[in-house]
Amino acid sequence: MKITKMNKYNTVIQKNSFYFSNSKFEEEYEANTINLIKTLLLNLQNEIQNQGSKEENFVDFIQNNEFGLEALLVLNGIANENLKRIITIARIVKDKELSNMLYMQKWNDNSDSNDIKEWGDKKIKNLIKNNEFFAKGLINLFFKGSSNAFLARTLPLFELSKLNITKINFNQNAMIDSLIRYRQKGSYSGAMDNNPESCIKNILSSLNIDFDSGDLPFLKDSLNKRTMDFIIPNKQNPQIIIESSFLSTTSSGQGDKAKTEFAVAKLIKKHYPNARFYGFVDGIGWYVRKQDLKRMVEAYDEVFTFRADELLRFSSILKDIFKA
Structure with a gap:
C-alpha cells in the first residue's frame, strides 16, 4: 500500500505526543x-x-x-x-x-x-x-x-x-x-520600546526624516539579500541604509553574519553607489568576538553604538546631511 501525503499528515496529527x-x-x-x-x-x-x-x-x-x-x-x-x-x-x-x-x-x-x-x-x-x-x-x-x-x-x-x-x-x-x-x-525582552532599533527610530522621527524597511529592489533576488532595518528616505531612492546588530551573547554564527554583511555591502556599492551604508554594532557579544567584529565593521561606511554620545553623533551626522 502506497503511503500518501495524507497518510503522513494524519500520522503527525493523530499520533502527536505534544510534549516529548x-x-x-x-x-x-x-x-x-x-x-x-x-x-x-x-x-x-x-x-x-x-x-x-x-x-x-x-x-x-x-x-x-x-x-x-x-x-x-x-x-x-x-x-x-x-x-x-x-x-x-x-x-x-x-x-x-x-x-x-x-x-x-x-x-x-x-x-x-x-x-x-x-x-x-x-x-x-x-x-x-x-x-x-x-x-x-x-x-x-x-x-x-x-x-x-x-x-x-x-x-x-x-x-x-x-x-x-x-x-x-x-x-x-x-x-x-x-x-x-x-x-x-x-514580555520585557520582546517589548518594542525596549528594542535598540527604537533609539534609531526615535532619532529619525524627531528629525522628521522619512524611512522604509525591508528589501531593496535591486537586491531582492540576490542570494546575499538582507532585509534592511532602515532605508532613508525610501527603497526607490536610498540615501542612507542602516543595519543594526546588538548582541548580548556570543554565537558561532557571528562569523557568517559578518561575511554576509560584507557581501551585502558590495552589492549596495554596485547597485546604489551614492548611498551610505551605516551599521549600529554593539553589545558584549561583539566585544568578545574581536575577529568577527573586525570583519563586520569593514562592511560599513560608518559605525555607531547605542551609547548616548554615539546616538548624539549619529543625530548630528544626519542633521548635516539633511540640513537643506
Whole structure:
C-alpha cells in the first residue's frame, strides 16, 4: 500500500505526543537537580533564620555545595548567562569600585582586556571552589550589586534590581518580585520600546526624516539579500541604509553574519553607489568576538553604538546631511 501525503499528515496529527518526555531522565532530573536545589534552599533559609544573614555562610554555601551557585541564582532570579556577562564586563572595564567589591585583584588573571574570552560554567565553578575571594566577590555582588555606581549605569534596571540583599535573605516581598520578573522576562525582552532599533527610530522621527524597511529592489533576488532595518528616505531612492546588530551573547554564527554583511555591502556599492551604508554594532557579544567584529565593521561606511554620545553623533551626522 502506497503511503500518501495524507497518510503522513494524519500520522503527525493523530499520533502527536505534544510534549516529548523521557521518563527515566525526568525522574533522575527531579531527584538530582530540582529536589536537590529545593533542599539546599530550605536548609539555607533555616540557617539564615537561626544565625542571621552572614556573608561567610553564603560563601561556605556556594563553595561546598555542587548546586550552591544555582540555588542562589534561583533565589535572586538571575539567569546564569547574565551572571557570566557581569563577570566578563567586570574583567573588561576594571572599574575600581566594582573590582574592589569583587576582590578582583585576588582572582583576575590580569590578561589584556582587549582579548578577553567569556568564561564557561566549569571555569566559574572551579574558581568558586578553589578561590575563596572569587566566592566572596560573587556574594558581595548578590548583596551589594544594586548599589554599585558602575553597575547602576550599565545594567538595565530590570536586571540591576535582582542584585539586592533582600533577595538573598528570603524576604517575602523580594521573592514575589523575583517571581514577577521571571514571569515577565519574555514580555520585557520582546517589548518594542525596549528594542535598540527604537533609539534609531526615535532619532529619525524627531528629525522628521522619512524611512522604509525591508528589501531593496535591486537586491531582492540576490542570494546575499538582507532585509534592511532602515532605508532613508525610501527603497526607490536610498540615501542612507542602516543595519543594526546588538548582541548580548556570543554565537558561532557571528562569523557568517559578518561575511554576509560584507557581501551585502558590495552589492549596495554596485547597485546604489551614492548611498551610505551605516551599521549600529554593539553589545558584549561583539566585544568578545574581536575577529568577527573586525570583519563586520569593514562592511560599513560608518559605525555607531547605542551609547548616548554615539546616538548624539549619529543625530548630528544626519542633521548635516539633511540640513537643506
